[in-house]
Amino acid sequence: MHGAAAETIAIVALVVSIGCAVFRPFGLGEAVVAVPAAAVLVLTGATTWHQALDRIETIGPTVGFLAAILVFGHLCAEADVFAYLGSRAARASRGRPRRLLVLVVGLAAAVTVVLTLDATVVLLTPVVLATVTQLDVARRPPLYACTRLANSGSLLLPVSNLTNLLAFTASGLSFGRFALLMLLPWLLVCAGEWLGLRTFFRADLPAGEHPLPSDVPTAPVYTLAVLALTVVGFVVTSSVHVQPAWAALGGCVLLLLPRARHRDVRALRLLGEANPGFCLFVLALAVIVEAVTANGLGHALRHLVPSTSGFGELVLTALVAAGLANLVNNLPATLALIPLAAANPVLVLAMLLGVNIGPNATYGGSLATLLWRRLLPADDAPRAREFHLLGALTVPVLLVICTAGLWISAKAFGS
Numbered sequence: 350m351h352g353a354a355a356e357t358i359a360i361v362a363l364v365v366s367i368g369c370a371v372f373r374p375f376g377l378g379e380a381v382v383a384v385p386a387a388a389v390l391v392l393t394g395a396t397t398w399h400q401a402l403d404r405i406e407t408i409g410p411t412v413g414f415l416a417a418i419l420v421f422g423h424l425c426a427e428a429d430v431f432a433y434l435g436s437r438a439a440r441a442s443r444g445r446p447r448r449l450l451v452l453v454v455g456l457a458a459a460v461t462v463v464l465t466l467d468a469t470v471v472l473l474t475p476v477v478l479a480t481v482t483q484l485d486v487a488r489r490p491p492l493y494a495c496t497r498l499a500n501s502g503s504l505l506l507p508v509s510n511l512t513n514l515l516a517f518t519a520s521g522l523s524f525g526r527f528a529l530l531m532l533l534p535w536l537l538v539c540a541g542e543w544l545g546l547r548t549f550f551r552a553d554l555p556a557g558e559h560p561l562p563s564d565v566p567t568a569p570v571y572t573l574a575v576l577a578l579t580v581v582g583f584v585v586t587s588s589v590h591v592q593p594a595w596a597a598l599g600g601c602v603l604l605l606l607p608r609a610r611h612r613d614v615r616a617l618r619l620l621g622e623a624n625p626g627f628c629l630f631v632l633a634l635a636v637i638v639e640a641v642t643a644n645g646l647g648h649a650l651r652h653l654v655p656s657t658s659g660f661g662e663l664v665l666t667a668l669v670a671a672g673l674a675n676l677v678n679n680l681p682a683t684l685a686l687i688p689l690a691a692a693n694p695v696l697v698l699a700m701l702l703g704v705n706i707g708p709n710a711t712y713g714g715s716l717a718t719l720l721w722r723r724l725l726p727a728d729d730a731p732r733a734r735e736f737h738l739l740g741a742l743t744v745p746v747l748l749v750i751c752t753a754g755l756w757i758s759a760k761a762f763g764s
Contacts, residue, residue, distance in 0.1 A: 359644050366386050366630075383637065390636065415627075416628050421579065421600050425576060428604065438453060438456055444560060446555060446557075449491060453490075457473060463580055465508070466509070466510055490553055496709075501747065505531050505535040506528055510705060516701045524584055524588055531755070534755045541746070541751075545742070579596055634680060646685060650673075657693070658756075659756075662696070664752045666703065669703065670703025678713060679705070
């Protein structure tokens with residue numbers, strides 16, 4: 350199958366697969382539709398077995414890292430790492446809502462960088478919710494900080510986001526150079542997110558103090574030490590061209606060793622924490638996007654994505670990526686755009702700014718935002734008008750500022 354028919358069936362497969370992942374009809378998992386849809390595209394000839402297997406082989410190590418880091422994050426949560434950090438943030442805030450917002454922004458950014466945005470959304474958000482409830486302060490600013498920093502705060506390291514891993518592999522950059530080029534954009538976006546939340550929710554952030562929690566959990570010293578060692582492992586493995594999944598897997602083993610002595614390791618539980626359904630969804634989505642780009646979308650996007658990395662070209666790339674992310678979700682947007690920008694590492698990073706910062710504009714921009722929204726109790730669920738107004742006011746500005754930061758970094762350090 351070729352031409353218009355192949356393009357149509359590929360686009361339908363993408364829309365239906367993303368729609369199922371976003372809206373979860375009848376509680377269906379993300380892979381329930383995406384895997385059969387990918388199979389249909391191969392069987393009908395919209396893409397070939399060779400192309401599909403090549404895509405799966407390319408993205409396989411990235412999905413392996415995703416599974417390992419999800420397990421690692423849950424093991425950290427079970428060791429009370431997030432409860433400890435949340436309680437320390439509450440006490441450090443001295444009961445002041447404005448100070449608490451600064452601390453939550455910093456904490457969410459740090460957790461996202463080290464343990465990926467999934468940990469921030471799934472594991473840190475409930476801790477922040479419990480903290481603001483205990484302090485009896487306005488909930489919206491700290492809760493919004495969790496989702497916004499889960500997306501935009503994931504810029505710094507290749508391991509912070511699935512989109513980063515995909516871009517890192519395509520860019521040809523070393524782990525250290527990737528982090529060096531993204532450091533200034535990351536600092537700018539973290540400061541910009543805080544300023545945007547501080548301004549937008551200024552009525553919810555009075556200058557008064559609130560009673561502090563009396564109990565502070567004991568520091569999980571061993572787990573924190575393993576966490577630090579695992580981060581070092583990410584740098585070391587990447588520098589010697591070993592997949593960072595091995596460092597994450599090593600961290601999991603170290604965290605499981607004390608539990609193994611007490612026979613407190615449940616294999617099925619660990620398998621569930623690796624979220625195999627979502628991993629299958631990512632693999633299937635890669636095949637679907639391959640079919641879509643090969644049958645028309647790639648040609649259309651090629652006219653929008655520049656080949657040079659001047660400031661204007663970088664801004665255009667970031668805006669195109671952000672627009673596509675909000676249209677079809679940031680993961681398929683990343684898969685579609687990477688082949689077009691891969692020849693220029695700085696363009697790849699500009700694309701990454703778009704697919705990581707851009708999703709803060711709409712609910713459907715990233716699966717992390719949708720998951721954050723579903724996790725919140727009904728009373729704390731964001732209002733659509735408020736969410737999208739905040740996104741419209743801040744995302745375009747942050748994209749331009751952070752792209753300028755990337756341009757400066759590329760000029761200063763080279764690509």
